[in-house]
Amino acid sequence: MPERLFVCTPSKLAAYEDCPRRYRYSYIDRPAPAKGPAWAHNSLGASVHTALRSWYALPPGKRRPEGLASLLRATWVSEGYRDTDQERAAFARALAWLERYVDGLDPLDEPVGVERVVATKTATLALSGRVDRIDRRGDELVIVDYKTGRAGLSEDDARGSRALALYAYAAERVFRRRCRRVELHHLPTETVSGHDHTEESLARHLRRAEEAARDILAAERAVADGGDPDQAFPTQPGSLCSWCDYRRTCPAGEQAPTREPWAGVARDE
Numbered sequence: 379m380p381e382r383l384f385v386c387t388p389s390k391l392a393a394y395e396d397c398p399r400r401y402r403y404s405y406i407d408r409p410a411p412a413k414g415p416a417w418a419h420n421s422l423g424a425s426v427h428t429a430l431r432s433w434y435a436l437p438p439g440k441r442r443p444e445g446l447a448s449l450l451r452a453t454w455v456s457e458g459y460r461d462t463d464q465e466r467a468a469f470a471r472a473l474a475w476l477e478r479y480v481d482g483l484d485p486l487d488e489p490v491g492v493e494r495v496v497a498t499k500t501a502t503l504a505l506s507g508r509v510d511r512i513d514r515r516g517d518e519l520v521i522v523d524y525k526t527g528r529a530g531l532s533e534d535d536a537r538g539s540r541a542l543a544l545y546a547y548a549a550e551r552v553f554r555r556r557c558r559r560v561e562l563h564h565l566p567t568e569t570v571s572g573h574d575h576t577e578e579s580l581a582r583h584l585r586r587a588e589e590a591a592r593d594i595l596a597a598e599r600a601v602a603d604g605g606d607p608d609q610a611f612p613t614q615p616g617s618l619c620s621w622c623d624y625r626r627t628c629p630a631g632e633q634a635p636t637r638e639p640w641a642g643v644a645r646d647e
């Protein structure tokens with residue numbers, strides 16, 4: 379019998395590569411352990427992403443900077459902020475980022491896809507993922523990923539991003555058009571960090587994704603055969619623990635310094 383394909387998204391694979399225990403809590407344990415409270419920085423990121431999706435949903439003639447405040451307000455996510463003042467300041471910051479960002483866009487440009495799901499299969503993976511934006515430049519496609527975090531990003535981040543590489547691999551197959559360029563658009567610093575993949579570098583990312591899938595399946599098999607789930611999916615303590623949704627459930631997470639849900643945006647105040 380051929381092995382069944384491992385159904386995954388880049389974020390599912392990343393969850394395992396970051397920490398096998400976190401993967402188990404998110405994707406295997408049922409009922410899933412309770413998550414901690416929502417993070418304000420996630421709310422902020424989601425709000426900005428949705429506003430940009432709404433911007434592209436408008437007819438080109440209506441894509442004007444003065445409409446951004448109502449687009450942002452319409453789908454603003456309020457969860458996780460310390461208080462109204464902090465939330466208001468975050469809204470103003472997000473609006474300023476968006477205004478500067480769309481100032482550099484041609485409203486007449488129609489992307490190939492906005493929050494577009496791309497999916498493909500390999501020998502071992504049934505891979506899918508939602509891409510923030512897919513542009514067409516000349517004869518090629520470009521994967522665009524919006525970022526709103528505090529830290530600036532480098533070309534190494536674009537080159538090393540497994541998610542971006544897998545999106546490029548899938549988009550090339552879905553649209554039957556070459557897709558090698560991946561870009562991180564960091565709105566707070568108005569910078570674009572890009573990388574031009576080669577066939578070999580995409581194959582390398584794909585190989586690592588397939589290795590992670592094989593490791594996950596092996597761990598799942600070990601548990602199904604009566605193994606200890608804690609050993610099959612070990613903790614991987616590190617700086618991510620303080621920001622992990624399962625910090626309160628995980629024995630390693632309990633040791634990590636506590637962060638308030640708004641800590642990620644408080645650093646920008």
Ligand code: SF4
Nearest residue numbers: 397614619622628631
């Ligand atoms: S708290 Fe740390 S070790 Fe525990 S699941 Fe989360 S990331 Fe993994």
